[in-house]
Protein backbone atom coordinates (compact mmCIF):
# COMPACT_ATOMS: atom_id res chain seq x y z
CA UNK A 409 0.00 0.00 0.00
CA UNK A 410 2.80 2.37 0.95
CA UNK A 411 4.60 1.34 -2.24
CA UNK A 412 1.50 2.08 -4.26
CA UNK A 413 0.95 5.58 -2.91
CA UNK A 414 4.57 6.61 -3.45
CA UNK A 415 4.20 5.49 -7.04
CA UNK A 416 1.02 7.49 -7.31
CA UNK A 417 2.75 10.57 -5.94
CA UNK A 418 5.58 10.14 -8.40
CA UNK A 419 3.08 9.77 -11.24
CA UNK A 420 1.17 12.83 -10.13
CA UNK A 421 4.41 14.78 -9.88
CA UNK A 422 5.40 13.82 -13.41
CA UNK A 423 1.97 14.73 -14.67
CA UNK A 424 2.16 18.17 -13.05
CA UNK A 425 5.66 18.71 -14.40
CA UNK A 426 4.38 17.85 -17.86
CA UNK A 427 1.53 20.32 -17.58
CA UNK A 428 3.84 23.09 -16.36
CA UNK A 429 6.32 22.41 -19.15
CA UNK A 430 3.55 22.46 -21.70
CA UNK A 431 2.16 25.78 -20.50
CA UNK A 432 5.64 27.35 -20.35
CA UNK A 433 7.12 25.89 -23.51
CA UNK A 434 4.31 25.71 -25.98
CA UNK A 435 2.37 28.61 -27.38
CA UNK A 436 -1.34 27.87 -27.82
CA UNK A 437 -2.85 28.39 -31.29
CA UNK A 438 -4.90 31.28 -29.87
CA UNK A 439 -1.77 32.95 -28.44
CA UNK A 440 0.03 32.40 -31.73
CA UNK A 441 -2.79 34.16 -33.56
CA UNK A 442 -2.48 37.08 -31.14
CA UNK A 443 1.27 37.27 -31.66
CA UNK A 444 1.15 37.04 -35.44
CA UNK A 445 -1.94 39.05 -36.29
CA UNK A 446 -3.13 41.36 -33.54
CA UNK A 447 -1.94 44.94 -33.26
CA UNK A 448 -4.92 46.93 -32.02
CA UNK A 449 -2.96 49.97 -30.87
CA UNK A 450 -1.55 51.08 -34.22
CA UNK A 451 -4.14 52.55 -36.52
CA UNK A 452 -2.07 54.21 -39.20
CA UNK A 453 1.19 52.48 -40.00
CA UNK A 454 1.18 52.39 -43.72
CA UNK A 455 4.88 52.05 -44.22
CA UNK A 456 7.45 49.39 -44.87
CA UNK A 457 9.28 50.17 -41.62
CA UNK A 458 6.21 49.09 -39.72
CA UNK A 459 6.33 45.69 -41.40
CA UNK A 460 10.09 45.34 -41.08
CA UNK A 461 9.88 46.17 -37.39
CA UNK A 462 6.76 44.17 -36.55
CA UNK A 463 7.67 41.00 -38.45
CA UNK A 464 10.86 40.90 -36.40
CA UNK A 465 9.33 41.98 -33.08
CA UNK A 466 6.64 39.28 -33.40
CA UNK A 467 9.19 36.54 -34.15
CA UNK A 468 8.24 35.89 -37.75
CA UNK A 469 11.77 36.32 -39.06
CA UNK A 470 13.34 33.54 -37.00
CA UNK A 471 14.84 30.71 -39.02
CA UNK A 472 13.25 32.13 -42.16
CA UNK A 473 11.32 35.18 -43.33
CA UNK A 474 7.58 34.51 -43.15
CA UNK A 475 6.61 35.53 -46.72
CA UNK A 476 3.29 37.27 -46.00
CA UNK A 477 1.44 38.29 -42.87
CA UNK A 478 -1.56 40.45 -42.03
CA UNK A 479 -1.84 42.60 -38.90
CA UNK A 480 -5.30 43.55 -37.64
CA UNK A 481 -5.68 47.00 -36.07
CA UNK A 482 -8.95 46.42 -34.27
CA UNK A 483 -9.83 45.64 -30.63
CA UNK A 484 -9.45 42.01 -29.56
CA UNK A 485 -13.13 41.77 -28.63
CA UNK A 486 -14.14 42.72 -32.16
CA UNK A 487 -11.82 40.17 -33.75
CA UNK A 488 -12.81 37.41 -31.30
CA UNK A 489 -16.45 38.17 -32.11
CA UNK A 490 -15.88 37.18 -35.75
CA UNK A 491 -15.97 33.56 -34.51
CA UNK A 492 -19.67 34.10 -33.74
CA UNK A 493 -20.47 34.81 -37.40
CA UNK A 494 -21.87 31.90 -39.38
CA UNK A 495 -19.24 29.41 -40.54
CA UNK A 496 -17.84 29.26 -44.04
CA UNK A 497 -15.33 26.96 -45.68
CA UNK A 498 -11.64 27.79 -45.19
CA UNK A 499 -9.09 27.72 -48.03
CA UNK A 500 -7.97 24.29 -46.80
CA UNK A 501 -11.52 22.92 -47.03
CA UNK A 502 -12.23 22.89 -43.29
CA UNK A 503 -15.58 24.34 -42.28
CA UNK A 504 -14.49 26.32 -39.27
CA UNK A 505 -13.87 29.70 -40.88
CA UNK A 506 -15.84 32.86 -40.20
CA UNK A 507 -16.00 36.16 -42.06
CA UNK A 508 -16.32 39.52 -40.33
CA UNK A 509 -19.54 41.34 -41.18
CA UNK A 510 -17.64 44.64 -41.23
CA UNK A 511 -14.39 45.65 -42.94
CA UNK A 512 -11.41 45.97 -40.62
CA UNK A 513 -8.27 48.10 -40.66
CA UNK A 514 -5.34 45.90 -41.71
CA UNK A 515 -1.69 46.08 -42.66
CA UNK A 516 -0.61 43.45 -45.15
CA UNK A 517 3.13 42.75 -45.07
CA UNK A 518 4.73 41.04 -48.04
CA UNK A 519 8.37 40.07 -48.32
CA UNK A 520 10.16 41.99 -51.10
CA UNK A 521 11.78 40.13 -53.97
CA UNK A 522 15.24 41.35 -52.97
CA UNK A 523 14.79 40.35 -49.33
CA UNK A 524 17.06 37.53 -48.17
CA UNK A 525 17.11 35.81 -44.79
CA UNK A 526 18.27 36.94 -42.24
CA UNK A 527 17.65 40.47 -43.60
CA UNK A 528 13.91 40.09 -44.04
CA UNK A 529 12.47 43.10 -45.86
CA UNK A 530 8.79 43.79 -46.33
CA UNK A 531 6.45 46.01 -48.28
CA UNK A 532 3.37 47.26 -46.44
CA UNK A 533 -0.14 47.72 -47.81
CA UNK A 534 -2.82 49.38 -45.80
CA UNK A 535 -6.18 47.67 -46.31
CA UNK A 536 -9.75 48.01 -45.13
CA UNK A 537 -11.26 44.60 -45.79
CA UNK A 538 -13.34 41.92 -44.17
CA UNK A 539 -11.30 39.20 -42.53
CA UNK A 540 -11.77 35.43 -42.64
CA UNK A 541 -10.42 33.55 -39.64
CA UNK A 542 -10.52 29.95 -38.49
CA UNK A 543 -11.68 29.46 -34.91
CA UNK A 544 -11.12 26.67 -32.41
CA UNK A 545 -11.41 25.75 -28.77
CA UNK A 546 -13.87 25.54 -25.91
CA UNK A 547 -13.55 29.31 -25.73
CA UNK A 548 -14.11 29.62 -29.48
CA UNK A 549 -11.48 32.14 -30.64
CA UNK A 550 -9.42 32.83 -33.79
CA UNK A 551 -6.45 30.51 -34.34
CA UNK A 552 -5.65 31.15 -38.00
CA UNK A 553 -5.88 34.08 -40.40
CA UNK A 554 -7.32 32.67 -43.62
CA UNK A 555 -7.88 35.69 -45.89
CA UNK A 556 -9.06 39.25 -46.27
CA UNK A 557 -11.80 39.94 -48.80
Ligand SMILES: *[C@@H]1O[C@H](CO)[C@@H](O)[C@H](O)[C@H]1NC(C)=O
Nearest residue numbers: 443444464465466467468470
Ligand atom coordinates in the same frame (compact mmCIF):
# COMPACT_ATOMS: atom_id res chain seq x y z
C1 LIG B 1 10.14 36.11 -29.37
O1 LIG B 1 11.05 35.10 -29.01
C2 LIG B 1 11.80 35.41 -27.84
C3 LIG B 1 12.83 34.33 -27.63
O2 LIG B 1 12.34 33.07 -27.95
C4 LIG B 1 10.82 35.56 -26.67
O3 LIG B 1 11.53 35.85 -25.49
C5 LIG B 1 9.83 36.65 -26.97
O4 LIG B 1 8.87 36.73 -25.94
C6 LIG B 1 9.12 36.39 -28.28
N1 LIG B 1 8.28 37.53 -28.64
C7 LIG B 1 6.98 37.42 -28.84
C8 LIG B 1 6.26 38.67 -29.24
O5 LIG B 1 6.38 36.36 -28.71
Ligand SMILES: *[C@@H]1O[C@H](CO)[C@@H](O)[C@H](O)[C@H]1NC(C)=O
Nearest residue numbers: 494495496497498502503504
Ligand atom coordinates in the same frame (compact mmCIF):
# COMPACT_ATOMS: atom_id res chain seq x y z
C1 LIG C 1 -20.71 24.82 -40.54
O1 LIG C 1 -20.29 23.90 -39.56
C2 LIG C 1 -21.13 22.76 -39.47
C3 LIG C 1 -20.66 21.93 -38.30
O2 LIG C 1 -19.26 21.87 -38.21
C4 LIG C 1 -21.06 22.00 -40.80
O3 LIG C 1 -21.90 20.87 -40.75
C5 LIG C 1 -21.53 22.92 -41.91
O4 LIG C 1 -21.39 22.29 -43.16
C6 LIG C 1 -20.70 24.20 -41.91
N1 LIG C 1 -21.20 25.13 -42.91
C7 LIG C 1 -20.43 25.65 -43.87
C8 LIG C 1 -21.08 26.61 -44.80
O5 LIG C 1 -19.24 25.39 -43.98
